[in-house]
Amino acid sequence: MRARIACLLLPLFPLAARLRSEPELAREALVAAEGNGGAARVVAATRLARAAGVRPGLTLIQARALCPKLVARQRDGDCERAAQEALLEVAEGFSPRVEDAGEGVAYLDVDGVERHYPGPSPELELGRCLMRAAEAAGMPARVGIASSKLAARVAASLPEPPVVVSAGEEASFLAPLPLHRLGPEVEIAGTLERWGVRSVGDFARLPPSRVASRLGRIGRELHAIARGIDPQPLIPREPPPLFHEGMSLEWPLVSLEPFLFVGRAALDRLCQRLESRGFACIRLELELRHEPDGHQSRSIDLPAPTRDAKTLLTLVRLDLEARPPGAPVAGFTFVAYPDRPREAQLSLYGPAALSPDKLATTLARLFALLGPDRVGSPRPVDGHRPERFALVDFAPPPPPEVRREPRAGRGLLAVRVLRPPVEIEVLTGENDPANLMPVEIRALTDGTTAKRPRVEGKVKVASGPWGLEEEWWADDPVGRDYWDIEIAGRGLYRIYRERATGAWYADGIYD
């Protein structure tokens, strides 16, 4: 049984890759050009441009003379790399064995895959599904299915795809086609033309030993291909660990909003690709290429894997606002580090668990809004100072299988901590430092305390002092005398006096 190979071919690849990044140009007479200035030549043209007479190989000046409204774009390595990766990812959605043949071509081993497409012609249906998947990813690809890579590729390049070549019929399929479909080397093509060989079938009918003796190893291999024998096996690729998406910009950008406009589209495509592979982004890197030269790389770590493009864009915006690039941006690449999204087992009878995907998105948005040091799950810290705390990543355990009844309340009076403590002036009743008793609190009014809670008034009841000592072995040990005080009509406070400086602070309100 010979293997069945499908070829996913993206015609006019430089142009298709550009249109994937800039779909709004689809209705323009667009060409992809290579080279600079007067030496720039057209490498691919859309149907509108071709209708105006523009052909690959013309200089850009000639092309513009033929079509004044021509839109020209330089070949963009970033766009093409991202499009090629996206094409391979589409193929990997159908088969685990995919070969990257470059330049908009992917081969995939579809031996046995057709069983998932019941009907009178399963392989034809498989080909249609492949084309639909590629179309959904923004790439109008063609599909050919055969038993050899070359036959599959030739089939994919024919009109009215998908084209299926039955197993064993590769030679008869190729026979009527012109010889240039095999892509022979120029020298061999010239020799064969002199011999009067015009079609693949003519070439296949020549004796193999004579071809080998006259055309050498390359000629022998080409002859084998013409007879439907493709000696090259499918070489599966290793899936890349990272996802790239980016483009070179037509004009260098100096302000943020235009950059975010093009960045948004790239992030949308990136998230779509991550989703198609069942991944989410745990870390996003942004590589910026500057005008006239230089580049910059920045990295954004996410609290949890997410594939929400809006969240990623907000994080990029905040990062760029915090650290502007400092030079015009001529191109950019987003690199996503994939990770498996968090999963949770839902319960039928217990409390509803938070959706891991939504939680990751919410946390990322909160990080973007407030910063990572202001969002998390609180934890106490070893030590005695009440203002200290730690924040850890919020990863709640799964909810119980059955809804628990809430415990009876403990009815405890809570302390609202004042961070940082509010400095106050305290009048004491005794002059003896060992026996101080606050009798009146006065607020210190300066710039730092203007927006803080004002703690002032006559002390009605005072309880203390309660000593607190910490890190006596350190260079700056903490020694405080705490008091609980009630200020008439103004509430209950926790205040303390620093033993080292004698300064007084209010660090909590009983509330």
Place this chain on the structure above:
Amino acid sequence: MTALLARETIITPPTAAVASPTVRRLRASLPEVLRSRLRSARELDRELRDAAGAGAFPTAVPAFDRLLEGGLPRGQLVELIGSRSSGRFSILLAALAAATTAGEAAALVDLGDGLDPEAARSAGIDLQRLLWVRPATLKKALAATEMLIVGGFPLVVLDLGQRRGRGAEAAWLRLARAARAHDSALLVGAPCRVSGTAAAAVLKAGRSRASWRGGDRSPWLLTGIAARLALEKCRGRLPGRTGDLAFAMADAPRLSRARILPGSQLRVREQRPSIFYPRVAVG
């Protein structure tokens, strides 16, 4: 009948706003007879909870739960106002403790940055299920609250600390609408009325009385506070009902393991370890 009406206004029955667009489309395509019988899983869950009386988050603060007939209603904005030392923060923590010990995730948007994790744990909060958000401004606090509601948190507590700014009324209406759409309970603690017409219920903790123990030859000890909680507004019910609040000091036994200096008349119980050590006893 009045009670029935009141209950229906507090615990809102499933509406089109709760159903997803898919369910709404499907429902619209069905004949009238079948339309009312179609329930999404979310609506069914909500109806089952309502039927079992679990449509609200009990806070385990008896007066609060009694005034709201069971606790914080899901899908509603409830505002709790109170001045300093009125017990407002204690009620907020009690609500968080009740929700997290029941296995629900909860979020605290702490504009005053006043949470002490150790005290929160003492109050019974399961810290693993609590997300603590510390915004610096009211605008960010409101935005963060909306994100949390949309993110699916069943209970979101927004504490405005001691700030008296109230923000735009539209923002509060937006929060109330988000809470309703996502079936989240939203409890807002503020020193004065902030949410305007958006709140389904408003409770006010009145001025508290501190209770002290000691005097004469023993030192004063703060043992707790007592206050009056009043229902100022509740859709479908007459305001004016009141209840009594009482909160005890977490470490009235803060003198446990205390080193009492000679000569002190203080009597203390040996309880759990505490961070405070009295240096001198004041009589």
